[in-house]
Amino acid sequence: MTTHTFTLTVSCADQSGLIAAITGCIAQSGGNILNLAQHTATDIGMFFCRASFAGTDTFTEERFSTAFSAVADSFRMDWQFFDNNKKKRVAVLVSKTSHCLYELLLKHADDELDCDIPVIISNHPDLAHIATSFHIPFFQVDTKKGKEAYEADLNAILDQYQIDLVVLARYMQVMSASFCERWDKKLINIHHGFLPAFKGAKPYHQAWQKGVKIIGATGHFATEDLDQGPIIYQDIIRIADTCSVDEFIRMGKDVERRVLVEAVRRYLAHSIFMHDGRTFVIE
Amino acid sequence: MTTHTFTLTVSCADQSGLIAAITGCIAQSGGNILNLAQHTATDIGMFFCRASFAGTDTFTEERFSTAFSAVADSFRMDWQFFDNNKKKRVAVLVSKTSHCLYELLLKHADDELDCDIPVIISNHPDLAHIATSFHIPFFQVDTKKGKEAYEADLNAILDQYQIDLVVLARYMQVMSASFCERWDKKLINIHHGFLPAFKGAKPYHQAWQKGVKIIGATGHFATEDLDQGPIIYQDIIRIADTCSVDEFIRMGKDVERRVLVEAVRRYLAHSIFMHDGRTFVIE
């Protein structure tokens, strides 16, 4: 029998006794803590904590929720509670470029992404064969019917597959404010530039023009402000001035796919806390 | 008034209820946890934990020690307790090369190493002027009088200055087994190679001969087995095959000084746990 495990995340203003209160409540409810990560952001006086624990025989979700609600109220905590047996359902949106899609599918196939990927959606037919070879339903949406109608189609598919998280894997469409709002904090994009530099189109061309010596990619929550949403993960690669823009693009692909997977992995691990427009990723 | 803070480190066999017991005891003794880091090494079933906390008005060291002893006994914990107001006293041993010594002194001068450096010792006179310019006593020891007599001199100086940690900052003498034993887990060496490869003399020459594409340095506890002691920190630098051995040596210096300071920093932060001959550095 596999152990049934749960994850609790807490954020609140910093104050005395937080960790003892959290760990005490878990213990008294019959939970054995497996892993606890905690950070106090002294610059802003905020406390963030994630605890994973196994439920013993006496543990029930209802009892714990009741008990922890009282603790949370007394400390004015924001908290979330996850049953780790319930896998998140992730939809991948793509256009014509395959490297990010392949990366997600291969990591998933190797049991390195703890989620289900029940559907792949695209505005082009080009990558259908990849979906097929991984036995995942593929839908092509028609952006020409107008943003509102097309996004309604998109939402219908996402709802049908009971999607928890939408991943834009080099999906070359700007999402509307209402779509971003609907999927607030559940919509991860990969931008092929080191944000906040090089927002918008053709970031590798921008980087080449500027003569930077290092290029990067950024995994972030998509918001209505293009390429401005909260950053989840970034990575870089050093480039030589002997590289052409085409070589930037080639070398950048490895960074993009790695960054996207790492961003999704942190989401699935409940490691991402939000405060005042930025993330605090606590590992 | 500065807050009086303490650090508790615990290691023991993994079992249920450890974190709740530790954090509960701290809270009941009047301690407010500022930071808690914990790791369960599933490969070997070991638990490691470090908690830093502030003492409130009701907190006394004696009361806490008594209370925690009972907890520790019931879980068979190894534990250590540190008053963060008492700075560690660090002696630096050098030969003729200055880059590691300068790094320690400059970081210390910039308040980036939380220790005192009351003495510098060398088997050569060359770096005395650096000690002078930082107003630190400098002693030259005479290795020619025989290892036993010379190490007795060394120990006399270290005892006189009530040294807690000895740092070999490119000190070109092999220490005896008895010296290593006397300073067990309190003797940090920087080796200019990426251990376990390239032990012993002239590691950059060995690396060049082998044609490796990356070179490194290793900060480790010195033991009687030369360059085999438990590793604390490592870092590397990519080198081109167009580099000469002399360029390896030049480039390696930056890695060595960085690695040594990071190893010492982890020691001073009580981040290093030992088990079965290797370190677990929990940050």
Add this chain to the structure above:
Amino acid sequence: MTTHTFTLTVSCADQSGLIAAITGCIAQSGGNILNLAQHTATDIGMFFCRASFAGTDTFTEERFSTAFSAVADSFRMDWQFFDNNKKKRVAVLVSKTSHCLYELLLKHADDELDCDIPVIISNHPDLAHIATSFHIPFFQVDTKKGKEAYEADLNAILDQYQIDLVVLARYMQVMSASFCERWDKKLINIHHGFLPAFKGAKPYHQAWQKGVKIIGATGHFATEDLDQGPIIYQDIIRIADTCSVDEFIRMGKDVERRVLVEAVRRYLAHSIFMHDGRTFVIE
């Protein structure tokens, strides 16, 4: 019309006038140099040079070879001459692990590996479906028939497909001395450890036991001495002491696939020079 380009590689003892002699001969033969990389290894007095050039209307391979032979003789040069229109034919050997195979095939599909991959060979049937989905013939060899007979089968397939380079993409069989000799400098292996440390079996377990803080992978020419052949490319990843061996294995896969592709890329670009048992990779 695409330009017809050629690559010339030269190695010899260092002496005056080498670059002028090489570039002068190319120019006089009607070649326009596109790229020239050169290195003088001062530690051993050796000169290495690679020049790529376009042939103008008056250029013929025969004429150039005759002219350059005279130059090469006078300077006692070792030299090789490649027609860049003739793609190298690469065979990939695999066992049960797919990440290195996928990496080679995906980079090839994205036109990022300048070669043909006409055949995939394995000692297991597990990865046949990947070969199928990329429309590449797949052969399963039977290692149980004895090393000599099985390697004869292997060589028969490699000969049938006129293979220039054999890539061991996590192929879990030790090759015989005679096979290594037959494919001398044409047999690239990926070892999942940072050589020369952690040779042989289970390098990630060895690394975990030792408590190293950085793990790596090594792409090298396979020789009869297991995991001791000349190193072509290496890369590393920093690991935390909170990682399990299983996490080393997961994280290491990304390093392995990247290192293998980069090693193959350098081979295809004629960037690898050999001297006295080590490589000089000149980019």
Add this chain to the structure above:
Amino acid sequence: MTTHTFTLTVSCADQSGLIAAITGCIAQSGGNILNLAQHTATDIGMFFCRASFAGTDTFTEERFSTAFSAVADSFRMDWQFFDNNKKKRVAVLVSKTSHCLYELLLKHADDELDCDIPVIISNHPDLAHIATSFHIPFFQVDTKKGKEAYEADLNAILDQYQIDLVVLARYMQVMSASFCERWDKKLINIHHGFLPAFKGAKPYHQAWQKGVKIIGATGHFATEDLDQGPIIYQDIIRIADTCSVDEFIRMGKDVERRVLVEAVRRYLAHSIFMHDGRTFVIE
């Protein structure tokens, strides 16, 4: 007798026969090429080349200059010619922060920066003692007398010491357009942010607010547009979201000092080519 060596740099529109013409002229003038680096930027059709060579008995600068002028004219080359025996004279400007100054002085003392450092100038007295301990004249300038008068003082000192390159080593004053113009391409600044992101004041605070996961520093030619001049070198460090702004500042110092030294090193090696507002650093 040390060999007398020279360095030639060439940039021009790409065309056939450039390398053969350059290397042929050097050979015919009695020069033995020691090292040649070349890059054709295909995106813009530009050719850049740097050749270092030793002069044999028959070599004279005058003869070479005359001969190469003819070559350069026929290909419309921009070129520069340097006698490597004549060390560049570098002035370091500082304010109150010492880490970049120390780095330059320590590298210089270890013979790792091929220049003279005849003078240190500051707008504060705080770092005078460092200049003293390295036996270098220290001047304090008075910024309160108005930018024009104070920069005239600055220029007088720089002229007196026959300075070739001015290094702003965390010098906290914005230079006037006319000063930047006077020292065009001879004025290197270290910015403690990863440009083009986080220009201007308090870049680490900006980075923390934005929640980036990697911070960096940029060595660049200073121009009248603050923190916008051509980039010479950049490096980064990964930071955790558990870091405070103060920790960004501490960790950033190591990146800043490394980047500044590497930028200066590339200048001294004549590795920096300029075209259309960006650098091409060819190593």
